[in-house]
Amino acid sequence: MFTDHASIYVKAGDGGNGIVSYRREKYVPLGGPAGGDGGKGADIIFVVDEGLRTLIDFRYQKHFKAPRGENGGTKNRHGANAQDMIVKVPPGTLVRDAKTGAFLGDLTEHGARLVVARGGRGGRGNTRFATAVNKAPDMAERGEPGEERYLELELRVLADVGLVGFPSVGKSTLLAAVTRARPKVGSYHFTTLTPELGVVETADGRDFVIADLPGLIEGAHEGHGLGHEFLRHVERTRIIVHVIDMAAVDGRDPVEDFRVIEHELEAYDVALADRPRVVAANKMDLPDAAEGLERFRKAYPELEVFPISGATHQGLDALLRRLASMLDEMPKDLKPVVEDTDEQSHKVYRLEKAEPFTIRREGHEFIVESDELEKLVKMTNFQQFDAVKRFQRILKNRGVDDALRKRGATEGDSIRIGDMVFDFVE
Template sequence: MFFDHAKIYVKGGDGGNGIVSYRREKYVPLGGPAGGDGGRGGDVVFVVDEGLRTLIDFRYQRHFKAKPGEQGGTKNKHGADAPDMVIKVPPGTVVRDADSGQFLGDLTQHGDRLVVARGGRGGRGNARFATAVNKAPDMAEKGEPGEERWLELELRVLADVGLVGFPSVGKSTLLAAVTRARPKVGAYHFTTLNPELGVVETSDGRGFVIADLPGLIEGAHAGHGLGHEFLRHIQRTRVIVHVIDVASVDGRDPVADFRIIERELAAYDPVLAERPRIVAANKMDLPGAADGLERFRQAYPELEVFPISGATHQGLEPLIRKLADMLDALPQEIEPQTITEDEEEHKVYRLVRKEPFTIRREGGAFIVESEELEKLVKMTNFQQFDAVKRFQRILKQRGVDDALRERGAKDGDSIRIGDMVFDFVD
């Protein structure tokens, strides 16, 4: 089956904990602190594998967690860094943050890499906290938690040529005729529900990838019918082939069909209106096709039209040669117009000055909200006296104590930072 959507959870590895240790050797009575730092947690990294074609693997595994860094050792030994967790994805994968919708990356080439969750740094051992005042600190940091997030993956088919047209105009039959692909073919609408790919080989040794894309209907740009399920895939193709039924088997008007499809493509993405295109006038083996072809050519004299029959293979060789010639004259890769304006903003870096912390009242407790302070809570070992003093000192330096007093905090009031709850002492 073809899976082109997935939602997964990723988490970078936590940093290893630093340790409290002292140098203890014969004839060295005051060896001092020698606790090593913890190792860095592993990153979660997406890597493009050209051998993959769908996101089906993420149907069976949705949670990915990198390994944590190793704990620091005695004698100032640094804990080992954890290896990265590598997740293979197919070419054409677009990655977004599931909660914010932020665009994170567009992976198209074999070997492309994208770090989606960074591992936490290792906690510092007590050797890193020695000062002239405190030469033997009895504290060490816990490792920094790794980043975690939910991601939305979207696969946009990578093909040189895309076949577009209303349902049942013969796109699947044409694909089967020019490639070894075996798409589902039936005498009913929406036979093709997912993109089908095939490789075309010309008589002079050239080749390209062609995609049979699900049929669209009027209003597809607004999500009607298969809507966006179809249109996002056509954005990747370098050449568009309009497949029309000039025999009007289902009573459709090929002239009106072409006009509707063009309007839907332009409404979804204006760039598609500029994409090179040709017309394949299909079902020329049926009665009335010649009249339909002539009427279409009169309506669109500027278009290059190839009369064909996918069922009898009539006219396929000239069509294939023309497509190969067009692709030879085009760049190997299209510009990244698959990135919308809101996605493009990720390339603009802005300095955003955040409030260091905010305080709000909830019930009888004061809630201090700050990413920096919440991380400090997670990395502080509250079983160590020196660590507790350092935590209190940082809160005072950041102005948290004064801010709490201004908000009316008194002795014994509950203060919460992250998962930590403690009593306020004035």
């Protein structure tokens, strides 16, 4: 089964907790704080594995949760960092944030890595909070929460050569004739619904990857038929091979077929118009094919045309040798065609000072919204007196108390920050 879309959830590891501890040695009566920091939580990292060809694994595992860091220890011992979680993906995988649509990465080369969720830092032990005023703080931080997000994965087939053409023109038969791939072949439209890949080995020892891409119809660039499902895979091919039925078995017109396909490719992305292409004039073993080939060459004298028959293997050697030679002359790396990326559109971002927090009222409850303050809540141990005082001091210093008063908060009103609810006290 070929799967080229997947939606998954990732949760990086939380940081380990810092601890409260003091030196307890026989001849050190006032040993001071000795609580160690927690370790860093694990990142979730996508790594390209060239042995994978589909996103099928993500159909069965949609949730990835990385391990948390180890808690700090006594005698100022830091907790161990968690080992990063490696998730393998096939080459050609595009990654986007499902919520915002932000483009995160385009993974094309074997071994390429992309951190999709960062682990939280470890909480600080009480040693880190010692001051001249408070030499033995009775508080420590909890670990920072790891990032979590929903991701959209999309696979665009990476192939040296892509076979394009209308349904039932013989693309699958051609692929089976030149490779060991065994695509489903039939005499009806849309036999091939998903890309099929095969490796071609020429007589002189050269090899390349060829893809049989699903047939398209007129209006594909607007999403008709397989539409964009087909066209996005063409973007990844270095050479386009038009497979044309010269015998006009289904009443097709070879000249018109080529014109329509070229229009669909260019309408989808103008960059495809500059992609090298050749024409495989297929089904030359059938009657009327010679007449169709003559008309085609008169209509497009500038094109490089190879008369072939996928069924009888006629002319295949010449076609494959030419494709191998073209690939030898081309750069090894084809720059991916990716829409809406920062690199392509050359967007410039400037840092804008975000609102530190916002306050909204629901009845007698005031809700303070701030990513930073919500993280502070999660990292504060409210069972520790010193930690509570530190939390109150931070809210006051950042102007939260004054802002609540301006919004009408009075003694006894409920204040919510994240999952924490407490009473407003003057």
